Amino acid sequence: MKHIKLKTINLKNHAQFNERWLQDIIADDPSILGIGDVILRDKERIHIGAGRLDLLLQDADGYGRYEVEIQLGKTDESHIIRTIEYWDIERKKYPQYEHTAVIVAEDVTSRFLNVIGLFNGFIPIIAIQVTAIETPEGIGLQFTKILDTVKLGYIEQDEEITELTDRNYWEKRGTKNTVGLVDKILEISKSFLPSVKLSYNKHYIGFWVNERACNFAIFRLQKNALRLEIRLPKTEETENIIINSELDFLDYDKRWGNYRLKLSEKDILEKYETLGVL
Secondary structure: OOOOOOEEEOOOOOOOOOHHHHHHHHHHOHHHHOOOOEEEEEEEEEEOOOEEEEEEEEEOOOOEEEEEEEEEEEOOHHHHHHHHHHHHHHHHHOOOOEEEEEEEEEEOOHHHHHHHHHHEOOEOEEEEEEEEEEEOOEEEEEEEEEEOOOOOOOHHHHHHHOOEOOHHHHHHHOOHHHHHHHHHHHHHHHOOOOOOEEEEEOOOEEEEEOOEEOOOEEEEEOOOOEEEEEEOOOOHHHHHHHHHHOOEEEEEEOOOOEEEEEEOHHHHHHOHHHHHHO
16 A cells, blocks of 8 residues: 655644634534543633633533643743633633643643643643644644643552441441442442452442452442442443433543442342443
8 A cells, every 4th residue: 555645734834724723623623632522612712811712612411621722833831821821710710610721732842741740630731732734635633632631540549548447337327228239239240250349448338359459339328329430431332321221320520530320229120230231
């Protein structure tokens, strides 16, 4: 097969294309950024005293928002500050959402990565490099994620300093009935992982396998309910399984990578096979 050398162009120095053109392209189809199933929430959003936010994107499921700053050429200090400033304004004004700062530039420099590396983990930020490719049909755009948000450590990574409790503690905090529901989920887990055991911690009930924490799911108990949090990547296939089963789906926690379900005894009895699949 013949190799074709692609011709890239510099948008910043191009007479025909500019930042507004790139902004419009992304606004028409935000999915091209590669940050998930996102939709356009606002464009040129005015922040008094701080300027205009290029794009505000939102997860299609409504739980995450992305403050997007677009820059042609190399990343520079002013755009970094602006990106963080917009993110900070939005998260304070709308704390019910999970906010992520996003900067899109033609050249994400090593200096930028060094600066962002100092506080990434405290400020969730994504850096995306855009490459413009000239073809006979027009201009194609390739978006490459250079820097992603830092993932939080899984719960078992902090297990050694977690205060352990026992079954009696959870029967008082929840009820004997809700702890009994945990036992039923344990039975399902044993069908594919015979050595699994329950681990009673102060803030949740988790799992142990071969005397080590293995929290593929955790439980949070209340007096009248059991919340099951299953660690799985967010996919359309998994969501379809949950929705079609008519389980009480609360939400997907992006910070921890968990599907959160509210379960009753009836749910566990009637949806036994579905829970096993998950």
